[in-house]
Amino acid sequence: MTATATATGQGALSLGAGLGFGGGGIERAAALRGDPAALALALAEPGARILPMLEGQPLLAGPDQDRLGLLAPDHPLIGGAAPIWLGRHEGRAFLACEVAPAAAAAAALPPDHAFGDLRRALPRLGAADAELAAMARALALWHASHLFCARCGSPSDMAQAGWQRLCPACGAHHFPRTDPVVIMLVTAGERVLLGRSHGWPGRMHSLLAGFIEPGETIEAAVRREVAEETGIPVGEVGYLASQPWPFPASLMIGCTGRALGTHIVLDPVELETARWMGRAEAAGMLAGRHAEVAPPRPGSIARMLLEGWVAGRIG
Numbered sequence: 013m014t015a016t017a018t019a020t021g022q023g024a025l026s027l028g029a030g031l032g033f034g035g036g037g038i039e040r041a042a043a044l045r046g047d048p049a050a051l052a053l054a055l056a057e058p059g060a061r062i063l064p065m066l067e068g069q070p071l072l073a074g075p076d077q078d079r080l081g082l083l084a085p086d087h088p089l090i091g092g093a094a095p096i097w098l099g100r101h102e103g104r105a106f107l108a109c110e111v112a113p114a115a116a117a118a119a120a121l122p123p124d125h126a127f128g129d130l131r132r133a134l135p136r137l138g139a140a141d142a143e144l145a146a147m148a149r150a151l152a153l154w155h156a157s158h159l160f161c162a163r164c165g166s167p168s169d170m171a172q173a174g175w176q177r178l179c180p181a182c183g184a185h186h187f188p189r190t191d192p193v194v195i196m197l198v199t200a201g202e203r204v205l206l207g208r209s210h211g212w213p214g215r216m217h218s219l220l221a222g223f224i225e226p227g228e229t230i231e232a233a234v235r236r237e238v239a240e241e242t243g244i245p246v247g248e249v250g251y252l253a254s255q256p257w258p259f260p261a262s263l264m265i266g267c268t269g270r271a272l273g274t275h276i277v278l279d280p281v282e283l284e285t286a287r288w289m290g291r292a293e294a295a296g297m298l299a300g301r302h303a304e305v306a307p308p309r310p311g312s313i314a315r316m317l318l319e320g321w322v323a324g325r326i327g
């Protein structure tokens with residue numbers, strides 16, 4: 013049985029709730045980006061809130077850091093930081109801004125507020141908060157690493173409320189990048205292929221993944237990455253769902269792949285280890301009962317694909 017994506021791109025729905033960063037229902041209202049007057053009016057709305065970002069980390073709030081630390085636009089921490097327009101949700105306007113480390117250190121944050129690691133916070137955030145944080149982090153990191161024009165080398169300026177950079181010297185427009193990554197549930201009958209990259213925490217394993225290269229289709233990238241990393245040939249490839257993954261700018265494209273063989277020839281540069289795992293064993297791993305293998309992070313598309321496969325919903 014294969015899950016199918018709907019016309020609205022909400023394929024993740026068939027995988028169950030909890031797929032972080034996607035599907036938070038944020039209305040991007042992109043027309044405001046190029047309309048300074050409308051943007052100023054939105055900023056002045058009583059319900060408008062700004063998400064401060066510090067070197068890629070969002071301000072989080074609550075004793076368990078389970079929501080975003082959204083501040084009113086006149087909060088001292090915001091200062092004169094240039095706002096990035098994120099969009100509207102339930103009638104309220106949401107923006108983000110990058111704050112300088114010195115400003116963050118000097119500001120009196122509200123109680124229970126702290127800048128924190130978004131990857132760790134993801135399982136605790138609501139869907140709208142997660143989507144806002146993903147947008148804010150991806151854009152803030154893009155600005156921080158694209159201060160100069162890629163065409164002529166001159167310093168460039170933020171434009172379109174954070175959704176472009178403009179070069180005043182040569183006139184080039186630069187747009188935020190998104191890097192497509194395939195991540196694949198490769199199965200051989202009742203077994204799934206798992207791998208572990210060097211440097212991952214603990215005993216964590218996950219599905220194989222890799223960047224799509226220029227001039228390559230999604231299907232070809234799935235087959236190439238699996239063959240390169242494990243030597244496993246893959247036949248039929250299907251699409252399941254996608255997940256923005258702003259570490260720093262990936263879009264994870266979740267696929268299925270049918271293995272045409274099972275003999276693993278590991279690429280030790282790419283992977284520390286790779287293995288096949290049966291459905292019952294995978295269920296135990298997901299429940300935290302496996303002695304050698306820990307599952308992918310909660311909220312990640314790898315975790316959702318594995319949970320869907322173990323439950324018989326996909327694969």
Ligand SMILES: [Zn+2]
Binds near residue numbers: 161162164165166181
């Ligand atoms: Zn330029």
